Amino acid sequence: MPAIEFPAGVTTLLSRSAKISNWRDGNLIRWDDGNTLKPMGGWEQVVLSGGPFASRVREMHRWVALNGIIWTAYLCEQHCYVESGNSLTDVTPVGGIPAPAGLNAGYGELDYGKNNYGVDVPGAVSTLQKFSAAWTLNNWGQDLLVMWSYEGKLYRWSPTTPSSKLVAVTGAPITNRQFIVTPERHVMLFGMGGNYGDFGWCSQEDLNDWNFASITNTAGMYTVDPLSPIVAARLSAAGILVFTPTMTHVVDYIGLPYIYRIRPVGRIPTPISASSVAAIPDGVVWFSVEGFWLWNGTAADILPCSIWDTVTNRMDFARTVRESNVVNVASRGELWFFWVDIAYGLETSRYVALDYRSRVWMPGFLKRTCGFVYGNDRNPLMSDGYKVWKHETGFVYPEAQFMPYLESQTLNIAGGERWITISKIHPDIMGDRTALAFSLALNNDRSNYSKQRYTAQRTVNQHGWVDIRETGRDVRLRIDMIANRDWSTIGPIIFDSKPRGGR
Numbered sequence: 497m498p499a500i501e502f503p504a505g506v507t508t509l510l511s512r513s514a515k516i517s518n519w520r521d522g523n524l525i526r527w528d529d530g531n532t533l534k535p536m537g538g539w540e541q542v543v544l545s546g547g548p549f550a551s552r553v554r555e556m557h558r559w560v561a562l563n564g565i566i567w568t569a570y571l572c573e574q575h576c577y578v579e580s581g582n583s584l585t586d587v588t589p590v591g592g593i594p595a596p597a598g599l600n601a602g603y604g605e606l607d608y609g610k611n612n613y614g615v616d617v618p619g620a621v622s623t624l625q626k627f628s629a630a631w632t633l634n635n636w637g638q639d640l641l642v643m644w645s646y647e648g649k650l651y652r653w654s655p656t657t658p659s660s661k662l663v664a665v666t667g668a669p670i671t672n673r674q675f676i677v678t679p680e681r682h683v684m685l686f687g688m689g690g691n692y693g694d695f696g697w698c699s700q701e702d703l704n705d706w707n708f709a710s711i712t713n714t715a716g717m718y719t720v721d722p723l724s725p726i727v728a729a730r731l732s733a734a735g736i737l738v739f740t741p742t743m744t745h746v747v748d749y750i751g752l753p754y755i756y757r758i759r760p761v762g763r764i765p766t767p768i769s770a771s772s773v774a775a776i777p778d779g780v781v782w783f784s785v786e787g788f789w790l791w792n793g794t795a796a797d798i799l800p801c802s803i804w805d806t807v808t809n810r811m812d813f814a815r816t817v818r819e820s821n822v823v824n825v826a827s828r829g830e831l832w833f834f835w836v837d838i839a840y841g842l843e844t845s846r847y848v849a850l851d852y853r854s855r856v857w858m859p860g861f862l863k864r865t866c867g868f869v870y871g872n873d874r875n876p877l878m879s880d881g882y883k884v885w886k887h888e889t890g891f892v893y894p895e896a897q898f899m900p901y902l903e904s905q906t907l908n909i910a911g912g913e914r915w916i917t918i919s920k921i922h923p924d925i926m927g928d929r930t931a932l933a934f935s936l937a938l939n940n941d942r943s944n945y946s947k948q949r950y951t952a953q954r955t956v957n958q959h960g961w962v963d964i965r966e967t968g969r970d971v972r973l974r975i976d977m978i979a980n981r982d983w984s985t986i987g988p989i990i991f992d993s994k995p996r997g998g999r
Contacts, residue, residue: 501988502904504530505856508803509905517905518802520972523860524893524900526830530854533985535900535977537888542877544884546584550575551595552881554771554821557633558870559640561655569640570879571631576642576662578653587653589662596629596646627727628769628817630674631866636683636703641665645673645770650685652703667704669696674770676731680749684729686738688717692725695738695747697756718758720745727766728782732775734793739766739773739782744796764796765789771821771866774831776852783820783833785813788850799850802857807848812838819844823867825876825887829853834864843881845897861897891980900977903937906970907991915940915969920992921962923975927984929956933976938968950974967996 500517504527507518524536555571570577573596575588630645642651642662648671651662664670673687682697696717699705708717720726724740736747744761765784767773772783779792781799788799801807815836821844823832830851834844844865849858867878867887876887880895893899907916921934933953941947953976954962977983 499988499990500907504533504854505851506803506859507905508806508859519902520905521903522858522901523898524862524896525860525902526828526849526858527851527854527856529829530851530856533902535891535983536860538890538892538980539878539885539887539894540889540892541894542582542884542886544579544582544584546577546579546586549577549882550586553865553879553884554881555631555633555866556868556877556879557635557640558868558877559635559638561638563655565655567640567655568877569633569642570884571633571642571644573631573644576651576653578640578655578658580655580658585658587660587662589651589664593644593647596644627725628771628820630728630770632674634675634677636677641675641677641683643672643675645687648672648690650675650683665703667706668698669706673726674729676729676736678731678736678749682714682755684736684747686726686729691719693720693723693740694718695720695726695729714752714755716755718747718756720758728770728773730773730775730780730782732780732791732793733777734779734791737761737773737780737791741766744791761791761796769817769820772833774822774824776824776831778852781822781831781850781852783822783835783848788833800855801848801850803848803859807835807846807859810837810839810846812836812842815842819865821864821866823864823876823878824869825867826869827872827874827876828888832862832864832867834862840897863895863897891977891982893980902975902986904973906972907993915967915996916971916993917965917967917996918971918991918993919963919965921964921973922960922990922992923956923962924987924989925956925983925985926987928979928981929960929983931977931979931981931983932956933978934962934964935974935976936964936966936968937972937974938966939970939972940968953978 506522508520526536549572551572551574553570553572557569568579574593577584632643634641640653650665650668652665653662669689671690672685676684681701684697686695688694688696699713699715722742724742727739729738738745744764745758747756747758750757765786767782781790788801790799820835830849832847832849834847837845847860847862863880864878865881869876878885935953936951939948951966954964
């Protein structure tokens with residue numbers, strides 16, 4: 497068999513017998529700029545004094561105060577912390593924050609003010625069954641702004657009084673879903689004032705002026721039409737994208753007298769959660785129940801995903817609505833979408849990564865609830881909800897479900913009509929070849945995948961070959977990282993193979 501050069505990315509088909517020269521599965525693997533195959537960098541825990549977190553971390557943000565001190569905020573389900581110099585300070589508002597409601601906990605079932613908070617209404621369908629909670633952080637100048645969607649107030653904290661607690665913004669509407677700080681220096685609230693289809697903004701540069709009736713300020717508001725709950729909103733270079741189940745809108749700054757305008761984009765699938773939307777140079781990308789979508793500033797279109805069928809086959813939809821999130825690893829040009837696999841618990845356990853420069857898809861196993869990359873930092877920070885991890889540091893993967901690996905699609909003869917014997921494999925490895933082990937997945941019964949078996953792992957010998965002799969109808973190559981060392985990249989692979997009979 498001639499050398500096989502597998503194209504970049506993973507193409508996963510539910511059928512394991514399909515004969516295509518692609519990788520079908522992988523974990524913690526990337527293709528830099530769509531070309532160079534290599535392991536993703538490892539991670540190490542960030543030790544923070546003043547911890548641990550008292551509830552799960554769901555959002556992170558970093559900014560610089562006027563005195564040059566770098567601050568990081570950690571928004572948890574019932575708490576908020578700020579950190580500088582690896583020292584955590586709890587700034588949770590006095591009185592605390594209620595726990596997020598469950599899937600059927602009575603929140604959002606009827607009009608605001610109807611029935612008791614957190615008490616189920618017989619026959620009612622909870623809003624949270626369809627739409628996720630939202631956690632929002634941003635800075636207003638050097639001050640931090642915070643919001644929990646299930647509590648609804650806009651809070652503010654100043655680094656000039658670092659021991660103080662978050663305080664609700666005076667004059668701001670309450671019972672909101674999320675907010676955005678606009679480049680024009682307005683704070684825009686969505687699901688504003690308990691009215692799920694309303695959004696509005698404060699007067700320019702004045703966080704306390706929300707008088708929408710005044711003709712002497714720049715505050716204003718809109719109600720989306722047709723009326724529908726605002727699920728998510730995301731700021732991009734081409735405006736603010738506002739998602740509802742019946743229509744997606746874009747909000748543009750136009751100046752006086754209207755300040756902002758709203759115009760429809762179309763009826764397109766909404767994000768699966770408020771945390772599953774990201775802005776990239778090409779536009780806005782989000783994860784929906786119907787796949788991945790891209791709005792390029794003019795129109796929205798499906799973003800083809802070569803591993804989507806297996807994602808939907810394994811996804812716990814209800815839990816993914818509550819838990820999914822996306823981390824924009826801008827230093828690598830990658831989006832990491834985290835989702836819940838029905839076989840691996842109730843929290844995020846898998847990711848689908850997109851290299852948006854080359855449109856290459858990469859799957860894997862990893863538990864993360866949020867993360868970010870700040871400025872020119874090459875080390876993304878991510879959290880699993882309980883700990884904070886600095887990524888791209890060496891090749892050690894603490895608490896990982898699996899080490900990095902790759903598995904190919906089927907290698908067979910005459911579409912599987914004849915058996916094939918593979919006796920040697922000659923890989924092209926740039927780095928430390930002792931960090932890798934090779935094996936084959938063999939399947940002779942296409943109607944019963946449970947009979948598939950993996951051969952013993954073998955390493956590269958002193959001559960550069962992997963000595964292996966196995967026969968099967970459908971054969972797949974698997975490469976496992978077995979040592980925490982950089983193997984750099986794998987090029988075309990030569991297989992020493994011979995066709996056998998058809999029985």
